[in-house]
Amino acid sequence: MSGDKPLSRFHQPISTPGRRMLHHIPLNFVRKKAVGGGGRALNQDLPLVPFIDFLLCLVLFLLASFSASGELPIDKNVKLPNAQNAEDMIEAPMVAVSGTQILVDGTPAGSTRAILDANRLQKIEELAEILKNKRELWTQLHPGEKHPGNVILQVDRRVQALVVKSVFNTAAQAGYPAVSFMVGKMAKD
Amino acid sequence: MAGIDTGGGHGKRASNHEIPLIPFIDFLLCLVMFLLVTAVWNHMARIQADANVPGKPKDEPQDKIEKEKELHVEMTGERRFQLKWQEGTTVLNTIDVERKPVEVGDDVTYPDLTEKIQKEWAANGAHKTPADKKFDRAILHTDNSTEFSHVIAVLDSIYATKRKFDVGGGKLEDFAAFQVTFAAK
Numbered sequence: 001m002s003g004d005k006p007l008s009r010f011h012q013p014i015s016t017p018g019r020r021m022l023h024h025i026p027l028n029f030v031r032k033k034a035v036g037g038g039g040r041a042l043n044q045d046l047p048l049v050p051f052i053d054f055l056l057c058l059v060l061f062l063l064a065s066f067s068a069s070g071e072l073p074i075d076k077n078v079k080l081p082n083a084q085n086a087e088d089m090i091e092a093p094m095v096a097v098s099g100t101q102i103l104v105d106g107t108p109a110g111s112t113r114a115i116l117d118a119n120r121l122q123k124i125e126e127l128a129e130i131l132k133n134k135r136e137l138w139t140q141l142h143p144g145e146k147h148p149g150n151v152i153l154q155v156d157r158r159v160q161a162l163v164v165k166s167v168f169n170t171a172a173q174a175g176y177p178a179v180s181f182m183v184g185k186m187a188k189d
Numbered sequence: 190m191a192g193i194d195t196g197g198g199h200g201k202r203a204s205n206h207e208i209p210l211i212p213f214i215d216f217l218l219c220l221v222m223f224l225l226v227t228a229v230w231n232h233m234a235r236i237q238a239d240a241n242v243p244g245k246p247k248d249e250p251q252d253k254i255e256k257e258k259e260l261h262v263e264m265t266g267e268r269r270f271q272l273k274w275q276e277g278t279t280v281l282n283t284i285d286v287e288r289k290p291v292e293v294g295d296d297v298t299y300p301d302l303t304e305k306i307q308k309e310w311a312a313n314g315a316h317k318t319p320a321d322k323k324f325d326r327a328i329l330h331t332d333n334s335t336e337f338s339h340v341i342a343v344l345d346s347i348y349a350t351k352r353k354f355d356v357g358g359g360k361l362e363d364f365a366a367f368q369v370t371f372a373a374k
Contacts (some may be wrong), residue, residue, distance in 0.1 A: 048210050055217040062224035075235070081338040082296045085348035085365065086234030119333070151237060155337045157295070162333035164340065165371055172240035179233035183341060186296065 074154060074182075075103060081157040082186035092150035092180070093134050095127070097159055097167055104130045112163045121162065124170045131174035151176035236344050239368050258315050260306070260367065263330040264288075264343050270302055274313055284309065289340070297339060303346040310350045310366050317366075319355040327367040342371060 025031040074080070075096035096103040102110040102124065109127040123131055131151065151171045155164055171179050224241070256277040263271040274282040286305045290297045306327075316323045327347050331340055347367050354364040 048214070052210065052214060052217065054213065055221060059217060059220050059224065062221065062228060065228070080233075081341040082234055082294075083234070083341055083345040083348075084298070086236050089233055089235055121294065121333075150277050157336065157338035157341075159337045160333060161331040161335040161337065161340055164337055165331075165333075168238065168240065168371055177240040179238050179240055181238065181341060183234055183236055183345070185232050185234045 045102065078154050078156045079158075080154065080182055080184050081155065082184040084186045084188050086183050086185060087180075089182070090150055090152070090180070092148075092152045093131065093176070094152050094154060094182075095131075095167060095171065096154040097163060098156050099158060102127055102167065104134070115163050115166050116160065119162070121169065122166055123173060124166060126171050128169065128174045131171060131176060135175045148178065149176050150180065151177045152180045152182050154182045200292050214360070221237075236341060236348065237365075237369070238344065239370050257326065258313065259311075260309065260325065260327045261325055261330060261372070262306075262347060263342060264335065264339070265330055267334050270299075270343075272305065272309055282313070292341075297342045299342055302343065303349045306347055306367075307350045314352075314366060317352060319353040319361050324364075324368045325366055328372050329367045329369055330372040 075098060077098035077100075078096050094105055095109070097112060100112060101108060102112060104127065107130060109130050110124040115122060115124070135140065135147055153164070153167060153171070155167075168179055172175075232333050258274055258281065261271075261273040261275055263273065265271075269288050270286040272284040272286060273280055284305065286302050289299065289301050291300055292340045310325065314325050316325050329340070329343060330345070331343075347369050348365045350366040351363045352366040356362050
């Protein structure tokens with residue numbers, strides 16, 4: 001481009017391309033920080049692959065620790081005691097005994113108040129009837145097999161022993177001699 | 190993002206692929222959240238009590254009935270437990286254990302009773318060998334007004350006594366030394 005032509009006012013010297021942004025900041029140390037001309041790069045790569053490995057391990061651990069025995073329905077009015085020397089759960093009819101009522105798999109089967117008022121060990125007729133029906137149903141569904149006689153009692157920690165013994169005896173008389181008490185697992189010393 | 194580079198790419202379709210890691214991480218995080226929310230940390234267990242008390246066989250004469258030693262655990266006193274070794278109605282030995290409850294959170298344990306029962310079984314238990322299919326029997330006597338949490342604490346103490354049991358093929362496992370039932374009275 002020659003200097004005589006009118007376009008000469010657009011003449012610019014050819015210079016090496018480089019950083020342009022933020023170079024107008026007058027303070028030297030601020031400019032250095034802003035431009036990023038320091039020793040350490042500001043951009044960082046996230047190590048995604050180890051992160052995914054960690055997440056996969058976590059998912060596998062949670063899936064492995066998922067146990068059906070923990071999914072057992074517990075009556076909301078029943079607060080269970082804990083014990084150290086307990087066994088794993090089994091599948092059996094569930095009798096919940098709270099401070100006021102007795103339920104078999106969620107169906108009302110008697111009142112604890114009535115037992116306490118009577119103040120003596122007694123057979124709970126309603127409970128016995130429901131348990132007998134369950135036993136008969138099991139026998140029909142499993143012809144030729146011996147009934148295991150298991151029943152699980154979910155008893156609230158504050159319920160008195162008289163009620164527990166009445167339910168225990170009723171279950172035994174209804175054909176469920178193998179009675180288990182549901183408890184929470186307490187860590188061993 | 191992670192990619193798969195086959196090194197080719199001369200054909201019509203590109204062989205290199207990008208794996209969408211961010212949606213994959215989102216999916217994994219959702220899965221973790223779901224599993225954490227639905228996880229049940231307080232696992233349930235059971236304590237066995239047996240109502241199969243051996244009764245008197247009807248056809249057998251009274252003098253031929255084999256009487257076995259049984260451990261009666263009485264928690265009727267407020268200050269102490271009483272351990273009784275009985276053969277039928279004959280009391281062979283009586284031991285008093287001071288009632289010292291140790292509170293663990295909302296629960297109660299009786300470590301002194303546990304220790305005493307273990308010693309008593311070691312000294313007087315009848316079924317100790319792994320090949321023995323029978324177990325010693327413990328009978329629990331409680332007051333009608335005793336709270337269930339205390340009953341479970343005593344049952345827990347009884348079940349703390351373990352013995353080796355041959356489960357077949359010479360494999361030995363730890364089993365509770367006693368089968369427990371409630372006194373009918």
